[in-house]
Amino acid sequence: MVSSRGILAAAFISMAAVSISPAQADIVVVTGVNNQGTDNVLLDPATNVSLVTGTVGPNDLVVNFTSTSGTGLLSANPSGQATVSGGTGNTSLTQLSFDLANNDTFTRAVFNINAASNGSVLIHVEGVNINGGFFEDDFTVNANGQNFFTVTSINGQLMTDISLTAINGATFEDVRQVRLGGFETVGAVPEPSTWAMMILGFAGVGFLAYRRRAQGQALRLV
Known part of the structure; x- marks a missing residue:
């Protein structure tokens, strides 16, 4: 029979495993374009806003674009090649992020970074998965407006x-x-802290059930 100490020890071991287990990224970033299985992000027109939005896919999932460049303002041109750039007076970008709203996720992404006349620029590309793991690497983009990247997550990420x-102080x-x-x-x-509390809660319920069974057996022996 498992003792109450054994139950609590197992709970604490499980809690520790949750808090220290590493997240696996399994995200691959390559240069070039592979549009298979992807849909165009349709941008909403915007000028000098902190949040550029768009929609994608048959269910019109919401896409958010944000930046920490300068004032953090962005502009969006939905026509032609559908571009997201810096706001008026701050057209160059040092950083841009995009994600899906409402806890939606994706497994494939394609995009084109335009370095314009800035020459070769080193870009740090980072993809984050839902477990907090990530892939990151640096790529050189050239001043030709055709710097496509394809990002793919594998192994169920x-x-x-x-x-x-x-x-290095560059912009795009x-x-x-x-x-x-x-x-x-x-x-x-x-x-992880939420998982830990859930595990402790289950352990507590198991401990109470064990105590009740033990007390019942003691009463029958009297």
Whole structure:
């Protein structure tokens, strides 16, 4: 028979495992374009806003674009190649992130970084999955407006957002032709502390049930 100490020890071991287990990223970023299984992000027109939005896919999932560049203001041109750039007076970008609203996730992304006349620019590309794991690497983009990237998650991972950052003081002009695919809506993922409290709660219920069974057996022996 499992003792109450054994139950509590197992609960604490499980709690520790939740808090220290590493998240696996399984996100691959490559240069070039592979549009298979992706849909165009349709941008809403905007000028000098802190949040650019758009929709994607047959269910019109909401896409959010934000930036920490300068004042953080962005502009969006939905026509032609559908570009997201810096706000008026701050057209160059040092950083741009995009994600899906409402806890929606994706497994594929394609986008084109336009370095314009800035020459070769080193861009830090980072993709984050729903478990908090991430992939990151640096890529050189050239001043020809055709710097496509394809980001794919594998092994069942679901991406939540992608961030692009120019390093070494460089800038880029805009990000265009964004496509996303492999959509899935999931509930909010509990934090490790939440998991720990849930485990302790289950352990407490098990302990009470054990005590009641033990007390019942003691009464029958009297």
